[in-house]
Amino acid sequence: MSDSTPKFKREPAEHRREALIKATLSLIAEKGVQAATVRAIAARADVSQGMIRHHFSSKEDLITAAYEHHMDRLTDLTSAFAGADCNAPVARLAAFVVGSLTPPVVDAGSVSLWAGFLTKVHDDAQMRESHKRTYYNFRNRLEALIVAVLNEAGKPRTTQELRHLAIACNAVIDGLWMEGGVLPSAFAPDELAEIGIRSVGALLGIDLTKAGQQT
Protein backbone atom coordinates (compact mmCIF):
# COMPACT_ATOMS: atom_id res chain seq x y z
CA MET A 1 0.00 0.00 0.00
CA SER A 2 1.19 3.53 -0.72
CA ASP A 3 1.84 5.68 2.34
CA SER A 4 -0.43 8.60 1.75
CA THR A 5 1.10 10.90 4.35
CA PRO A 6 4.81 11.76 4.02
CA LYS A 7 6.61 11.51 7.32
CA PHE A 8 8.41 14.80 6.81
CA LYS A 9 8.85 17.53 4.28
CA ARG A 10 12.06 18.73 2.71
CA GLU A 11 12.53 22.42 3.23
CA PRO A 12 15.06 24.84 1.78
CA ALA A 13 18.01 25.15 4.12
CA GLU A 14 17.33 28.82 4.74
CA HIS A 15 13.81 28.12 5.95
CA ARG A 16 15.03 25.52 8.39
CA ARG A 17 17.78 27.75 9.71
CA GLU A 18 15.31 30.54 10.25
CA ALA A 19 12.79 28.26 11.92
CA LEU A 20 15.45 26.97 14.30
CA ILE A 21 16.63 30.48 15.08
CA LYS A 22 13.09 31.65 15.81
CA ALA A 23 12.46 28.66 18.01
CA THR A 24 15.67 29.41 19.89
CA LEU A 25 14.81 33.06 20.39
CA SER A 26 11.29 32.46 21.61
CA LEU A 27 12.55 29.82 23.98
CA ILE A 28 15.26 32.03 25.47
CA ALA A 29 12.90 34.98 25.74
CA GLU A 30 10.37 32.87 27.60
CA LYS A 31 12.43 30.72 29.89
CA GLY A 32 16.00 31.95 29.68
CA VAL A 33 19.10 30.58 27.98
CA GLN A 34 19.31 27.47 30.09
CA ALA A 35 15.98 26.37 28.65
CA ALA A 36 17.27 26.51 25.10
CA THR A 37 18.36 22.89 24.93
CA VAL A 38 18.80 20.99 21.71
CA ARG A 39 15.70 18.96 22.39
CA ALA A 40 13.52 21.91 23.37
CA ILE A 41 14.54 23.90 20.33
CA ALA A 42 13.92 21.01 17.99
CA ALA A 43 10.54 20.34 19.56
CA ARG A 44 9.46 23.95 19.20
CA ALA A 45 10.60 24.04 15.58
CA ASP A 46 8.78 20.74 15.01
CA VAL A 47 11.79 18.88 13.74
CA SER A 48 14.03 16.19 15.13
CA GLN A 49 17.01 17.24 17.19
CA GLY A 50 19.40 16.05 14.55
CA MET A 51 18.48 19.06 12.44
CA ILE A 52 20.42 21.39 14.65
CA ARG A 53 23.70 19.70 13.96
CA HIS A 54 22.74 19.34 10.34
CA HIS A 55 22.13 23.02 9.71
CA PHE A 56 24.55 24.44 12.24
CA SER A 57 28.02 23.22 13.09
CA SER A 58 27.12 23.09 16.76
CA LYS A 59 24.50 24.28 19.19
CA GLU A 60 26.80 27.14 20.09
CA ASP A 61 26.79 28.17 16.46
CA LEU A 62 23.01 28.27 16.47
CA ILE A 63 23.03 30.41 19.60
CA THR A 64 25.42 32.86 18.00
CA ALA A 65 23.31 33.04 14.86
CA ALA A 66 20.24 33.65 17.01
CA TYR A 67 22.02 36.46 18.83
CA GLU A 68 22.95 38.20 15.62
CA HIS A 69 19.45 37.76 14.28
CA HIS A 70 17.98 39.32 17.39
CA MET A 71 20.35 42.26 17.37
CA ASP A 72 19.80 42.89 13.70
CA ARG A 73 16.08 42.93 14.36
CA LEU A 74 16.44 45.53 17.10
CA THR A 75 18.62 47.60 14.79
CA ASP A 76 16.07 47.39 12.02
CA LEU A 77 13.26 48.42 14.32
CA THR A 78 15.00 51.57 15.50
CA SER A 79 16.18 52.37 12.00
CA ALA A 80 12.64 52.24 10.76
CA PHE A 81 11.68 54.88 13.28
CA ALA A 82 14.52 57.24 12.53
CA GLY A 83 14.14 56.92 8.79
CA ALA A 84 10.44 57.43 8.53
CA ASP A 85 8.32 60.51 7.99
CA CYS A 86 10.30 63.61 8.45
CA ASN A 87 13.80 64.56 7.52
CA ALA A 88 14.28 67.43 9.91
CA PRO A 89 17.27 66.38 12.03
CA VAL A 90 15.58 67.14 15.32
CA ALA A 91 12.55 65.07 14.40
CA ARG A 92 14.70 62.23 13.21
CA LEU A 93 16.69 62.10 16.43
CA ALA A 94 13.53 62.32 18.51
CA ALA A 95 11.97 59.49 16.53
CA PHE A 96 15.10 57.40 17.01
CA VAL A 97 14.96 57.87 20.77
CA VAL A 98 11.25 57.22 21.04
CA GLY A 99 11.52 54.16 18.85
CA SER A 100 14.25 52.77 21.07
CA LEU A 101 12.19 53.29 24.19
CA THR A 102 8.78 51.98 23.26
CA PRO A 103 7.51 48.52 22.44
CA PRO A 104 8.34 46.35 20.64
CA VAL A 105 11.95 47.37 21.22
CA VAL A 106 11.35 47.78 24.93
CA ASP A 107 10.18 44.32 25.83
CA ALA A 108 10.78 41.89 28.66
CA GLY A 109 11.62 39.07 26.29
CA SER A 110 14.06 41.21 24.35
CA VAL A 111 15.97 42.30 27.40
CA SER A 112 16.00 38.83 28.87
CA LEU A 113 17.31 37.56 25.58
CA TRP A 114 20.00 40.21 25.46
CA ALA A 115 21.06 39.57 29.04
CA GLY A 116 21.28 35.87 28.41
CA PHE A 117 23.56 36.45 25.48
CA LEU A 118 25.65 39.04 27.31
CA THR A 119 26.92 36.28 29.53
CA LYS A 120 28.45 34.58 26.55
CA VAL A 121 29.97 37.79 25.24
CA HIS A 122 32.36 37.59 28.14
CA ASP A 123 34.25 34.50 27.02
CA ASP A 124 33.25 33.77 23.43
CA ALA A 125 35.42 35.72 21.00
CA GLN A 126 32.95 35.57 18.14
CA MET A 127 30.16 36.78 20.41
CA ARG A 128 32.31 39.63 21.64
CA GLU A 129 33.04 40.66 18.08
CA SER A 130 29.37 40.57 17.29
CA HIS A 131 28.51 42.64 20.32
CA LYS A 132 31.16 45.20 19.48
CA ARG A 133 29.85 45.50 15.96
CA THR A 134 26.28 46.02 17.12
CA TYR A 135 27.27 48.49 19.79
CA TYR A 136 29.36 50.67 17.48
CA ASN A 137 26.72 50.48 14.80
CA PHE A 138 24.06 51.81 17.15
CA ARG A 139 26.34 54.45 18.61
CA ASN A 140 27.54 55.65 15.23
CA ARG A 141 24.05 56.03 13.89
CA LEU A 142 23.20 57.96 17.01
CA GLU A 143 26.25 60.15 16.60
CA ALA A 144 25.33 60.93 13.02
CA LEU A 145 21.88 62.07 14.12
CA ILE A 146 23.43 64.17 16.88
CA VAL A 147 25.84 65.85 14.49
CA ALA A 148 22.99 66.77 12.19
CA VAL A 149 20.97 68.25 15.03
CA LEU A 150 23.85 70.27 16.43
CA ASN A 151 24.87 71.58 13.05
CA GLU A 152 21.35 72.67 12.30
CA ALA A 153 21.20 74.45 15.63
CA GLY A 154 24.49 76.16 14.91
CA LYS A 155 26.21 74.54 17.85
CA PRO A 156 29.09 72.54 16.38
CA ARG A 157 31.35 70.49 18.68
CA THR A 158 34.79 68.99 18.53
CA THR A 159 35.25 65.37 17.53
CA GLN A 160 36.05 64.47 21.10
CA GLU A 161 32.93 66.18 22.39
CA LEU A 162 30.78 64.45 19.82
CA ARG A 163 32.22 61.10 20.82
CA HIS A 164 31.38 61.78 24.46
CA LEU A 165 27.88 62.95 23.63
CA ALA A 166 27.21 59.85 21.57
CA ILE A 167 28.47 57.62 24.36
CA ALA A 168 26.36 59.45 26.91
CA CYS A 169 23.17 59.45 24.85
CA ASN A 170 23.71 55.82 24.05
CA ALA A 171 24.11 55.09 27.75
CA VAL A 172 20.85 56.80 28.75
CA ILE A 173 18.95 54.98 26.06
CA ASP A 174 20.51 51.66 26.97
CA GLY A 175 19.90 52.17 30.66
CA LEU A 176 16.28 53.17 30.17
CA TRP A 177 15.70 50.35 27.71
CA MET A 178 17.11 47.84 30.13
CA GLU A 179 15.19 48.85 33.20
CA GLY A 180 12.04 49.22 31.17
CA GLY A 181 12.40 45.62 30.09
CA VAL A 182 13.34 44.23 33.47
CA LEU A 183 10.90 46.19 35.61
CA PRO A 184 8.03 47.15 33.32
CA SER A 185 5.78 47.83 36.27
CA ALA A 186 8.11 50.53 37.55
CA PHE A 187 7.29 52.92 34.73
CA ALA A 188 4.14 54.37 33.26
CA PRO A 189 3.52 53.82 29.55
CA ASP A 190 5.40 56.39 27.47
CA GLU A 191 7.24 57.52 30.58
CA LEU A 192 10.50 56.04 29.36
CA ALA A 193 10.18 57.68 25.96
CA GLU A 194 9.44 61.01 27.56
CA ILE A 195 12.41 60.76 29.90
CA GLY A 196 14.56 59.68 26.98
CA ILE A 197 13.59 62.68 24.87
CA ARG A 198 14.15 65.11 27.72
CA SER A 199 17.45 63.54 28.70
CA VAL A 200 18.98 63.44 25.26
CA GLY A 201 17.80 67.00 24.79
CA ALA A 202 19.43 68.08 28.04
CA LEU A 203 22.66 66.35 27.12
CA LEU A 204 22.79 68.17 23.78
CA GLY A 205 21.48 71.45 25.13
CA ILE A 206 18.58 71.37 22.70
CA ASP A 207 14.87 71.01 23.30
CA LEU A 208 13.54 67.90 21.63
CA THR A 209 10.15 67.78 23.32
CA LYS A 210 8.27 69.55 20.53
CA ALA A 211 9.58 67.16 17.92
CA GLY A 212 8.64 64.20 20.08
CA GLN A 213 4.92 64.96 20.09
CA GLN A 214 4.28 63.93 16.51
CA THR A 215 2.50 60.62 16.10
Added chain:
Amino acid sequence: MSDSTPKFKREPAEHRREALIKATLSLIAEKGVQAATVRAIAARADVSQGMIRHHFSSKEDLITAAYEHHMDRLTDLTSAFAGADCNAPVARLAAFVVGSLTPPVVDAGSVSLWAGFLTKVHDDAQMRESHKRTYYNFRNRLEALIVAVLNEAGKPRTTQELRHLAIACNAVIDGLWMEGGVLPSAFAPDELAEIGIRSVGALLGIDLTKAGQQT
Protein backbone atom coordinates in the same frame (compact mmCIF):
# COMPACT_ATOMS: atom_id res chain seq x y z
CA MET B 1 47.68 4.92 66.10
CA SER B 2 46.52 8.52 66.27
CA ASP B 3 45.90 10.16 62.92
CA SER B 4 48.04 13.23 63.11
CA THR B 5 46.34 15.12 60.27
CA PRO B 6 42.60 15.71 60.56
CA LYS B 7 40.82 15.05 57.31
CA PHE B 8 38.77 18.21 57.57
CA LYS B 9 38.09 21.07 59.89
CA ARG B 10 34.82 22.16 61.36
CA GLU B 11 34.08 25.74 60.51
CA PRO B 12 31.40 28.09 61.79
CA ALA B 13 28.41 27.98 59.49
CA GLU B 14 28.83 31.60 58.53
CA HIS B 15 32.37 31.03 57.33
CA ARG B 16 31.32 28.16 55.15
CA ARG B 17 28.41 30.06 53.70
CA GLU B 18 30.66 32.96 52.88
CA ALA B 19 33.32 30.73 51.36
CA LEU B 20 30.74 29.04 49.16
CA ILE B 21 29.30 32.37 48.10
CA LYS B 22 32.73 33.74 47.21
CA ALA B 23 33.57 30.61 45.26
CA THR B 24 30.29 30.97 43.37
CA LEU B 25 30.88 34.62 42.56
CA SER B 26 34.43 34.16 41.33
CA LEU B 27 33.32 31.24 39.21
CA ILE B 28 30.46 33.13 37.61
CA ALA B 29 32.60 36.19 37.05
CA GLU B 30 35.26 34.12 35.32
CA LYS B 31 33.32 31.64 33.25
CA GLY B 32 29.67 32.63 33.42
CA VAL B 33 26.70 31.21 35.28
CA GLN B 34 26.72 27.92 33.46
CA ALA B 35 30.11 27.19 34.95
CA ALA B 36 28.82 27.53 38.49
CA THR B 37 28.00 23.87 39.00
CA VAL B 38 27.73 22.22 42.37
CA ARG B 39 30.98 20.37 41.80
CA ALA B 40 32.94 23.36 40.53
CA ILE B 41 31.80 25.55 43.41
CA ALA B 42 32.68 22.90 45.98
CA ALA B 43 36.08 22.35 44.41
CA ARG B 44 36.90 26.04 44.45
CA ALA B 45 35.80 26.36 48.05
CA ASP B 46 37.86 23.28 48.88
CA VAL B 47 34.99 21.33 50.35
CA SER B 48 32.96 18.37 49.26
CA GLN B 49 29.90 19.01 47.14
CA GLY B 50 27.62 17.88 49.91
CA MET B 51 28.31 21.12 51.75
CA ILE B 52 26.18 23.09 49.38
CA ARG B 53 23.02 21.24 50.24
CA HIS B 54 24.04 21.27 53.89
CA HIS B 55 24.40 25.03 54.17
CA PHE B 56 21.86 26.05 51.56
CA SER B 57 18.48 24.54 50.87
CA SER B 58 19.38 24.15 47.19
CA LYS B 59 21.89 25.32 44.65
CA GLU B 60 19.37 27.91 43.53
CA ASP B 61 19.33 29.24 47.06
CA LEU B 62 23.10 29.63 47.00
CA ILE B 63 22.90 31.46 43.69
CA THR B 64 20.35 33.88 45.08
CA ALA B 65 22.45 34.48 48.17
CA ALA B 66 25.46 35.12 45.96
CA TYR B 67 23.48 37.61 43.90
CA GLU B 68 22.43 39.57 46.95
CA HIS B 69 25.96 39.50 48.29
CA HIS B 70 27.30 40.86 45.03
CA MET B 71 24.73 43.62 44.82
CA ASP B 72 25.24 44.62 48.42
CA ARG B 73 28.94 44.84 47.74
CA LEU B 74 28.39 47.15 44.78
CA THR B 75 26.08 49.26 46.91
CA ASP B 76 28.63 49.49 49.69
CA LEU B 77 31.37 50.49 47.30
CA THR B 78 29.42 53.39 45.85
CA SER B 79 28.17 54.40 49.28
CA ALA B 80 31.72 54.63 50.52
CA PHE B 81 32.50 57.10 47.78
CA ALA B 82 29.48 59.31 48.32
CA GLY B 83 29.87 59.35 52.08
CA ALA B 84 33.54 60.14 52.28
CA ASP B 85 35.44 63.38 52.54
CA CYS B 86 33.25 66.29 51.82
CA ASN B 87 29.70 67.06 52.67
CA ALA B 88 29.02 69.68 50.05
CA PRO B 89 26.11 68.25 48.06
CA VAL B 90 27.76 68.83 44.69
CA ALA B 91 30.94 67.08 45.78
CA ARG B 92 28.98 64.18 47.21
CA LEU B 93 27.00 63.66 44.03
CA ALA B 94 30.15 63.91 41.93
CA ALA B 95 31.90 61.38 44.14
CA PHE B 96 28.91 59.05 43.84
CA VAL B 97 29.02 59.21 40.06
CA VAL B 98 32.78 58.79 39.84
CA GLY B 99 32.71 55.91 42.28
CA SER B 100 30.09 54.15 40.21
CA LEU B 101 32.11 54.55 37.04
CA THR B 102 35.61 53.56 38.07
CA PRO B 103 37.11 50.27 39.17
CA PRO B 104 36.43 48.23 41.17
CA VAL B 105 32.75 48.94 40.53
CA VAL B 106 33.35 49.06 36.79
CA ASP B 107 34.75 45.62 36.18
CA ALA B 108 34.31 42.93 33.58
CA GLY B 109 33.64 40.27 36.18
CA SER B 110 31.06 42.42 37.95
CA VAL B 111 29.10 43.11 34.82
CA SER B 112 29.32 39.52 33.66
CA LEU B 113 28.08 38.48 37.06
CA TRP B 114 25.22 40.92 36.95
CA ALA B 115 24.22 39.89 33.44
CA GLY B 116 24.28 36.26 34.39
CA PHE B 117 21.94 36.93 37.25
CA LEU B 118 19.69 39.18 35.22
CA THR B 119 18.63 36.16 33.24
CA LYS B 120 17.19 34.62 36.36
CA VAL B 121 15.45 37.83 37.38
CA HIS B 122 13.08 37.21 34.52
CA ASP B 123 11.45 34.08 35.92
CA ASP B 124 12.47 33.74 39.55
CA ALA B 125 10.16 35.74 41.81
CA GLN B 126 12.62 36.00 44.68
CA MET B 127 15.32 37.22 42.32
CA ARG B 128 12.98 39.79 40.84
CA GLU B 129 12.17 41.08 44.29
CA SER B 130 15.85 41.31 45.08
CA HIS B 131 16.57 43.17 41.88
CA LYS B 132 13.74 45.59 42.49
CA ARG B 133 15.01 46.30 45.97
CA THR B 134 18.55 46.96 44.75
CA TYR B 135 17.40 49.12 41.87
CA TYR B 136 15.16 51.32 44.00
CA ASN B 137 17.81 51.55 46.67
CA PHE B 138 20.37 52.86 44.22
CA ARG B 139 17.91 55.20 42.54
CA ASN B 140 16.61 56.59 45.79
CA ARG B 141 20.06 57.34 47.09
CA LEU B 142 20.78 59.04 43.81
CA GLU B 143 17.59 61.05 44.03
CA ALA B 144 18.46 62.19 47.54
CA LEU B 145 21.81 63.48 46.33
CA ILE B 146 20.13 65.20 43.41
CA VAL B 147 17.61 66.92 45.65
CA ALA B 148 20.38 68.23 47.87
CA VAL B 149 22.30 69.60 44.91
CA LEU B 150 19.28 71.29 43.35
CA ASN B 151 18.17 72.80 46.60
CA GLU B 152 21.60 74.19 47.26
CA ALA B 153 21.64 75.70 43.79
CA GLY B 154 18.24 77.22 44.37
CA LYS B 155 16.64 75.25 41.58
CA PRO B 156 13.91 73.19 43.22
CA ARG B 157 11.81 70.81 41.11
CA THR B 158 8.48 69.08 41.40
CA THR B 159 8.28 65.54 42.71
CA GLN B 160 7.55 64.30 39.23
CA GLU B 161 10.55 66.10 37.77
CA LEU B 162 12.80 64.73 40.49
CA ARG B 163 11.60 61.23 39.76
CA HIS B 164 12.39 61.65 36.10
CA LEU B 165 15.81 63.11 36.81
CA ALA B 166 16.67 60.25 39.12
CA ILE B 167 15.58 57.70 36.54
CA ALA B 168 17.57 59.44 33.84
CA CYS B 169 20.75 59.84 35.88
CA ASN B 170 20.44 56.26 36.99
CA ALA B 171 20.11 55.20 33.38
CA VAL B 172 23.26 57.03 32.22
CA ILE B 173 25.27 55.59 35.06
CA ASP B 174 23.94 52.11 34.44
CA GLY B 175 24.53 52.35 30.72
CA LEU B 176 28.07 53.63 31.11
CA TRP B 177 28.84 51.07 33.80
CA MET B 178 27.63 48.27 31.62
CA GLU B 179 29.47 49.14 28.47
CA GLY B 180 32.59 49.89 30.46
CA GLY B 181 32.46 46.39 31.83
CA VAL B 182 31.62 44.66 28.59
CA LEU B 183 33.93 46.59 26.28
CA PRO B 184 36.73 47.94 28.47
CA SER B 185 38.93 48.51 25.47
CA ALA B 186 36.42 50.91 23.97
CA PHE B 187 37.06 53.60 26.55
CA ALA B 188 40.11 55.39 27.89
CA PRO B 189 40.74 55.20 31.64
CA ASP B 190 38.69 57.80 33.50
CA GLU B 191 36.79 58.54 30.30
CA LEU B 192 33.62 56.94 31.65
CA ALA B 193 33.81 58.88 34.88
CA GLU B 194 34.34 62.12 33.01
CA ILE B 195 31.40 61.46 30.71
CA GLY B 196 29.32 60.50 33.71
CA ILE B 197 30.08 63.71 35.55
CA ARG B 198 29.37 65.83 32.51
CA SER B 199 26.19 63.98 31.68
CA VAL B 200 24.65 64.07 35.12
CA GLY B 201 25.59 67.74 35.28
CA ALA B 202 23.89 68.40 31.96
CA LEU B 203 20.77 66.54 33.03
CA LEU B 204 20.52 68.63 36.21
CA GLY B 205 21.60 71.87 34.58
CA ILE B 206 24.51 72.18 37.00
CA ASP B 207 28.24 72.05 36.42
CA LEU B 208 29.78 69.19 38.36
CA THR B 209 33.16 69.15 36.65
CA LYS B 210 34.91 71.29 39.27
CA ALA B 211 33.79 69.05 42.09
CA GLY B 212 34.92 66.01 40.18
CA GLN B 213 38.56 67.04 40.09
CA GLN B 214 39.29 66.34 43.73
CA THR B 215 41.27 63.19 44.42
Added chain:
DNA sequence: TTCGTAATCATGCAAGTGTATAATTAGGAG
Protein backbone atom coordinates in the same frame (compact mmCIF):
# COMPACT_ATOMS: atom_id res chain seq x y z
C1' DT C 1 38.28 10.14 79.08
C1' DT C 2 33.85 8.98 76.78
C1' DC C 3 30.17 9.91 74.06
C1' DG C 4 26.77 12.23 71.20
C1' DT C 5 25.86 14.94 67.49
C1' DA C 6 26.26 17.81 63.95
C1' DA C 7 29.46 18.88 60.31
C1' DT C 8 31.72 16.81 56.61
C1' DC C 9 32.75 13.45 53.12
C1' DA C 10 32.45 9.74 49.51
C1' DT C 11 29.56 7.57 46.57
C1' DG C 12 25.60 6.64 43.84
C1' DC C 13 21.50 7.75 41.11
C1' DA C 14 18.13 9.36 37.83
C1' DA C 15 17.46 12.91 34.66
C1' DG C 16 19.16 15.79 31.21
C1' DT C 17 23.01 17.48 28.24
C1' DG C 18 25.37 17.91 23.40
C1' DT C 19 26.94 15.05 19.91
C1' DA C 20 27.74 10.94 16.83
C1' DT C 21 25.96 7.40 13.89
C1' DA C 22 23.22 4.64 11.00
C1' DA C 23 18.87 3.86 9.19
C1' DT C 24 15.01 6.06 6.65
C1' DT C 25 12.82 8.75 3.06
C1' DA C 26 11.46 12.75 0.09
C1' DG C 27 12.00 14.56 -4.18
C1' DG C 28 14.51 15.68 -8.20
C1' DA C 29 17.71 13.89 -12.27
C1' DG C 30 18.23 10.51 -15.81
Added chain:
DNA sequence: CTCCTAATTATACACTTGCATGATTACGAA
Protein backbone atom coordinates in the same frame (compact mmCIF):
# COMPACT_ATOMS: atom_id res chain seq x y z
C1' DC D 1 9.57 4.76 -13.86
C1' DT D 2 14.23 4.16 -11.37
C1' DC D 3 18.00 5.60 -8.81
C1' DC D 4 20.68 8.68 -6.19
C1' DT D 5 21.51 11.83 -2.89
C1' DA D 6 20.90 14.87 0.61
C1' DA D 7 17.54 16.08 4.14
C1' DT D 8 15.51 14.08 7.97
C1' DT D 9 14.68 10.92 11.65
C1' DA D 10 15.55 7.65 15.40
C1' DT D 11 18.51 5.96 18.62
C1' DA D 12 22.46 5.48 21.32
C1' DC D 13 26.55 7.15 23.82
C1' DA D 14 29.48 9.50 26.95
C1' DC D 15 29.26 12.94 30.00
C1' DT D 16 27.42 16.39 33.32
C1' DT D 17 23.94 17.95 36.17
C1' DG D 18 21.61 18.59 41.02
C1' DC D 19 20.34 15.94 44.72
C1' DA D 20 20.01 11.97 48.12
C1' DT D 21 22.00 8.66 51.09
C1' DG D 22 24.80 6.54 54.46
C1' DA D 23 29.22 6.30 56.26
C1' DT D 24 32.89 9.02 58.63
C1' DT D 25 34.89 12.29 61.80
C1' DA D 26 35.88 16.48 64.47
C1' DC D 27 35.03 18.54 68.66
C1' DG D 28 32.48 20.22 72.61
C1' DA D 29 29.82 18.55 76.69
C1' DA D 30 29.56 15.48 80.52
